[in-house]
Every structure is written in structure tokens, then in C-alpha cells.
Amino acid sequence: xxxxxxxxxxxxxxxxxxxDSTVMSLHSEAAFGALADAGLxxxxxxxxxxxxxxxxxxxxxxxxxCEYVGVAPNFNAGLHGGGATAAMMAMQAxxxxxxxxxxxxxxxxxxxxxxxxxxxxxVAALAEFGHPQFEQPYGxxxxxxxxxxxxxxxxxxxxxxxxxxxxxxxxxTHAAMHPDAHMTEAITLDDVANAxxxxxxxxxLDCCLISDGGAAFIVxxxxxxxxxxKSSPAILGTGQGHTHEHxxxxxxxxxxxxxxxxxxAFGKAGVTTSDIDVAEIYDSFTITLLIELESIGFYEKGxxxxxxxxxELTHGGKMPCNTHGGLLSFGHSGAAGGMFHIVxxxxxxxxxxxxxxxxxxxxxxxxxxxxxxxxxxxMILGNx
Amino acid sequence: xxxxxPVPVPNADTQAFWDACNENRLLFxxxxxxxxxxxxxxxxxxxxxxxxxxWHDSAKLGTVHSYTIVQRxxxxxxxxxxxxxLALIDLDEGFRMMVNILNCPTDAASxxxxxxxxxxxxxxxxxxxxxPLN
Ligand SMILES: [Zn+2]
Numbered sequence: 273x274x275x276x277x278x279x280x281x282x283x284x285x286x287x288x289x290x291x292d293s294t295v296m297s298l299h300s301e302a303a304f305g306a307l308a309d310a311g312l313x314x315x316x317x318x319x320x321x322x323x324x325x326x327x328x329x330x331x332x333x334x335x336x337x338c339e340y341v342g343v344a345p346n347f348n349a350g351l352h353g354g355g356a357t358a359a360m361m362a363m364q365a366x367x368x369x370x371x372x373x374x375x376x377x378x379x380x381x382x383x384x385x386x387x388x389x390x391x392x393x394x395v396a397a398l399a400e401f402g403h404p405q406f407e408q409p410y411g412x413x414x415x416x417x418x419x420x421x422x423x424x425x426x427x428x429x430x431x432x433x434x435x436x437x438x439x440x441x442x443x444x445t446h447a448a449m450h451p452d453a454h455m456t457e458a459i460t461l462d463d464v465a466n467a468x469x470x471x472x473x474x475x476x477l478d479c480c481l482i483s484d485g486g487a488a489f490i491v492x493x494x495x496x497x498x499x500x501x502k503s504s505p506a507i508l509g510t511g512q513g514h515t516h517e518h519x520x521x522x523x524x525x526x527x528x529x530x531x532x533x534x535x536x537a538f539g540k541a542g543v544t545t546s547d548i549d550v551a552e553i554y555d556s557f558t559i560t561l562l563i564e565l566e567s568i569g570f571y572e573k574g575x576x577x578x579x580x581x582x583x584e585l586t587h588g589g590k591m592p593c594n595t596h597g598g599l600l601s602f603g604h605s606g607a608a609g610g611m612f613h614i615v616x617x618x619x620x621x622x623x624x625x626x627x628x629x630x631x632x633x634x635x636x637x638x639x640x641x642x643x644x645x646x647x648x649x650x651m652i653l654g655n656x
Numbered sequence: 657x658x659x660x661x662p663v664p665v666p667n668a669d670t671q672a673f674w675d676a677c678n679e680n681r682l683l684f685x686x687x688x689x690x691x692x693x694x695x696x697x698x699x700x701x702x703x704x705x706x707x708x709x710x711w712h713d714s715a716k717l718g719t720v721h722s723y724t725i726v727q728r729x730x731x732x733x734x735x736x737x738x739x740x741x742l743a744l745i746d747l748d749e750g751f752r753m754m755v756n757i758l759n760c761p762t763d764a765a766s767x768x769x770x771x772x773x774x775x776x777x778x779x780x781x782x783x784x785x786x787x788p789l790n
Contacts, residue, residue: 398730405664405674406696407754409783411726411734416742419724427722427767471742472725520696520744520754525722 276494277366278504279653280376281310282615287485287603288454289386295328296340298382298486302608303341306488311501312376317490319347319368319377321361323607326397327388337380347374354642355554355599356512357381358487358611359649362638363510365491375493382486383606403518415479415557417519417644419471422559424525426473428574433473435577436558437464440477440600442585443555447597449628454483454603478558483603487611489618505621505636505653508543511536513648522644527567530639533648534568537637541652545569548652549633550620551591552613554641555598564639565593568650587630595620595628610640617653661733663778672711673697677782682714682773684751695751716773718747718786725762741765745786747773755786764788 283305285298299322307314320343322334330336334350347368353360358381365377389397402412425431441461447453459477467476497504513529513536516522538544551570555561565576570591579585585593596602596616599609617636619625625633638651666674673696676683686693688710692703700707723743729735741757743765757765758774771786 395731399662401730403696403754404662405666405670408662409664409778410742410754410756411661411730411737411740412742412754413726413728413730415728416724416726416730419726420722420742420744423724424722424767469725469727471727472739474724520752525744 276506276656277369277491278494278497278506279362279489279614279618280492280497280500280504281306281312281490282618283309283488284452284612284615285382285486286452287483287605287612290384290484291387293384293484294388295325295383296337298384298484298608299337299380300341302382302486302488303378303380306378306490309502310490310492312490314341314343316376317343317378318345319365319374320345321365321377321379322350323357323361323381324350324352325383325606326393327384347377353647353649355556355610356640356642356647356649357607358614359638359640359651360512362489362491362507362614362651363512363649366507366510369491369493375496377491378488379491380486380488381607381611383608384484385482385605386484388484403520407518407520413471415474416471418557418559419474420519421525421563421645422473422557425559425563428526431562431574431577433465434461435562435580436478437461438577438580439555439558439561440464442580443594443598443600445586446595446628447601450596450602453597453601454481455601474557474559480556480599480604480609481601483605485603485605485608487608487615489611489614503622503655505618506656507651508654509537509539509541509652511540511650515646517643517646519644526563526573528563528645529648530564530567530641530650533650534639537650537652541654543635543652547635548591548637549635550595550617550630551593551637552595552617553593553637553639554610554613555594555600556604558600560641560645561594563645564641568639592630595625595630613638613640621653621655659732661778663781664783669699670697674781677775677784680775680782682716682784683711684714684747684749685709686712693750695753712749714747714749714773717789718745718771718773720757720765720767720769720771721746721752722767723757723765743786745771753784755784757786757788759787
């Protein structure tokens with residue numbers, strides 16, 4: 273039985289406005305990119321995991337994808353964990369290869385959320401958010417739910433709006449260093465402060481983008497690593513944490529399931545936060561990342577914002593984070609959004625991140641969360 | 657797309673709750689086996705797996721745990737209200753609800769503010785809302 277599951281190939285498509293793209297074209301472009309990166313053929317793939325899409329809806333997206341590209345895997349399934357889906361795919365795929373059910377599991381997501389959404393679909397998607405009886409009647413939307421978290425967080429910690437803004441600026445700086453990023457124009461703390469308020473205290477630049485784009489990665493049994501074109505970082509530890517779906521039912525507005533998911537992942541990998549060289553952590557809003565950096569243990573409660581202002585979260589700092597620019601500036605296209613974090617982590621570990629490269633990156637932390645900080649999946653990747 | 661605000665559709669778990677709202681009563685559940693208090697209404701105790709749940713009338717008094725001023729409404733039905741207050745309220749009996757805070761200037765809301773539950777009619781179904789206590 274293989275000792276490890278490894279990530280043998282990764283790819284992201286161009287992200288932002290990708291005219292004439294479709295859900296399936298983005299899926300297949302990402303998938304073939306990851307296969308080429310690994311030096312594998314589609315016929316080598318014996319497991320497929322997909323997520324979900326809203327611009328084109330399929331009852332079984334993973335089956336539709338296999339049909340579209342012409343692959344008949346031994347294992348095929350769809351996962352629905354919102355922003356945690358990509359990390360959950362990695363955890364599931366690792367279990368499949370460790371169990372001997374598959375040798376190469378293709379995990380792929382992509383969606384034309386920016387150019388492919390009709391107005392009706394966009395309105396319907398917004399109206400469907402929240403508990404049908406106990407949240408929707410009150411005019412809640414995703415930014416408002418995160419704003420409830422942010423308001424409480426600022427109240428409890430004494431953190432400031434400038435701390436949130438520092439994260440927005442950080443991500444834009446990193447995205448400007450990535451050739452495929454959606455938003456690369458420089459922004460300042462003042463730009464964030466002066467952006468229009470979406471749901472108080474969150475401003476436009478505290479919110480993630482809506483992008484077209486796709487991503488894929490391949491999880492392989494470590495015994496196959498010798499056949500690969502490039503080095504394949506190992507999945508050293510994974511964990512999940514689930515406390516609620518709806519924000520009205522969250523046990524706390526400032527402590528979330530990322531605490532459990534990361535503790536499990538660190539425990540399995542036998543490492544701690546201080547061992548991590550680079551972190552790629554879900555950033556649907558600035559507040560999301562601030563809370564996760566603290567819950568996971570990279571910083572004490574209320575201190576991550578100051579750390580961002582001091583430059584600790586960028587190259588040369590203590591904990592370089594979201595080096596591709598994250599959902600806030602690299603781009604966010606459905607389930608592919610959280611997959612960009614995995615793609616970047618692998619590139620950092622392989623030393624392929626060009627001007628974004630964190631020197632001697634050997635251990636990466638990746639985290640995804642879905643819903644309103646509801647479903648969490650953490651992962652430690654490392655060079656072995 | 658209708659311009660009417662969503663009207664809750666009761667189901668077997670929640671029928672008693674919504675019927676009581678129409679009588680200006682706010683119900684919540686406790687567990688007969690472990691005493692746990694829970695909201696929203698459901699058929700199982702989230703604390704001990706018991707199916708023995710009991711309804712209680714709330715005194716309808718609570719405190720703002722967090723709030724936001726929604727500037728961008730999610731649907732046309734809420735556009736005329738924006739900016740409006742959306743809040744999570746901790747009721748004195750120990751359960752949390754999402755509501756709007758009515759009859760309150762948006763800049764007067766605060767965490768810790770005392771509120772009481774009032775009822776807003778939506779096409780024949782009353783929904784619980786909050787208003788400042790004084
Ligand atoms: Zn109980």
C-alpha cells in the first residue's frame with residue numbers, strides 16, 4: 273500500500289473575463305493542463321472528482337464531465353462543500369489512492385461565473401441564499417452574513433477597518449505578480465476605505481471577485497511518483513471541521529470549524545504552524561482570512577490585521593499568505609476558487625512560482641471553507 | 657421575479673411556530689430529556705439525539721449579538737428598504753434568531769442593544785422582527 277498520496281499535476285486557466293468559455297470548456301482546459309503538467313494521459317486517470325456549477329446545471333456534473341471529455345473512471349463523484357470543496361476533493365482523492373481504489377484521481381472545477389450568468393440565474397442564486405424560513409425573509413445575502421461576523425469580530429477584538437483593508441491591499445499586490453490573475457491594478461488602504469459599503473462594515477474591496485476560470489489537480493499514489501515529469505508534493509495531513517450551515521445556527525461568530533480541521537491536519541502531518549513556509553487560505557472576504565489566520569493558530573485573536581500591516585503576510589515576512597492573490601484579487605469562479613489555492617501551493621513547493629516564489633518553500637498549509645465559515649477542510653502539503 | 661418579500665412556508669417541523677406567530681406569540685423548543693434550548697424548530701434535540709421536544713412561549717426580549725446595515729439588497733423586494741438593519745438577536749431564554757431591526761435609525765443600532773420581538777404581516781403570515789426596547 274502506498275505510503276502517501278501526492279499531487280502530481282496542477283493547472284489553472286486564465287482567470288477573469290474569459291469570453292466564449294463554458295463550464296465544460298473550462299473544466300476540460302484545466303484538466304488537460306493538469307495532465308500535461310503531470311506528464312499523464314487522460315487514459316491514465318482512474319478516478320474523477322468534480323464539484324458543482326450554477327451557470328450550466330447538471331444533475332451529475334462529474335458524470336457530465338466524464339462524458340464530455342471521454343473518460344470512464346473506476347470512481348467518479350461530485351462533492352458539494354462550497355469553498356471547502358477543492359480541499360475536500362484532495363482529502364477524498366488521497367483516501368482513494370491510499371486505499372488502492374485508484375492510482376490517479378483527477379480533481380477539476382471551473383465556471384464562467386462572470387460572463388456566463390444570465391440575469392435571471394444571478395437573481396435566483398441570490399434569492400436562494402440562507403435558511404428558507406428563518407433567514408431568507410429578512411433580506412440576507414452572502415456579504416450581509418459575513419458582515420454579521422465582521423461586526424462581532426471588530427467588537428470583540430478591537431481590530432479596525434484598516435486591518436481588513438490591509439488584507440485587501442496584500443492580495444492585490446500578490447495578484448499583480450501572477451500572469452493569470454483577474455485584478456492586478458494597484459490599490460491602497462485609502463481605496464479600500466473609500467470603496468462603497470456593501471454591507472456595513474464590509475466594503476466593495478473587502479469582497480471577493482466574480483470571475484470566469486477553471487482549475488484542476490491530480491492526486492496520485494506515491495508509488496507512481498517516479499513516473500512523473502516533475503516533483504510531486506505529498507499530502508501529509510488533512511482534516512475537516514463542521515459546525516453549522518446557516519449563520520443563525522453558528523455556535524460562535526468569531527471561532528469556527530477551521531480550528532478543528534487545522535488541528536487534525538497538523539496532528540496527522542506531525543508539524544505546527546511555525547513549520548509552515550507558505551499558507552494558501554480561503555479568502556472569500558477580508559474578514560474570512562483574518563478570522564481563519566487566528567483560529568488556525570498563525571496569530572492570536574485580533575492580531576492578524578496588525579501583522580498584515582507590518583508586512584508579515586507577504587514575501588520576506590513571517591507567514592507569506594495567498595501568494596497568488598486569492599479570491600480577493602486572483603479570482604473566484606465557483607468551486608475553482610478554492611482550487612487556485614491548491615494550485616499555488618504546489619507551484620510554491622516545486623519552486624515554480626517565478627517572481628512570487630517564497631524561497632525554500634518545503635511545507636505549505638492550504639485551507640478552504642464553504643458557506644458562512646460553515647464547512648472547513650485543511651491540508652498540509654510538503655516536499656518529501 | 658416577484659417584488660414581494662419572501663413569506664415563510666411552514667412545514668411539519670415549524671407549523672406550530674408559524675401558527676403561534678399569527679397570534680403574536682414567539683415559540684422555542686427545549687428538550688424534555690436534557691433540557692437543551694434550541695432554535696430554529698426541528699424534530700430532534702441537537703444536544704442529545706432525543707425526539708422529545710417541548711414548545712415554550714418566549715418573553716420576546718433580547719439583545720443584539722451582531723448586526724449589519726445592508727446597503728445592497730439581495731432582491732427587488734428589499735430594494736426600497738435599503739439601507740436596512742439585519743441582526744442576530746439573543747433572546748433572554750437562550751436562543752438566537754435572525755431578524756431585521758425595525759423602527760430604528762440605522763446609525764442607532766449597536767451590539768448589546770436591548771430589543772423586543774414584534775410581528776410584521778406578510779400576506780397573512782406574521783413574521784417575527786425586532787424593535788428597540790425603548
Ligand atoms: Zn436533549
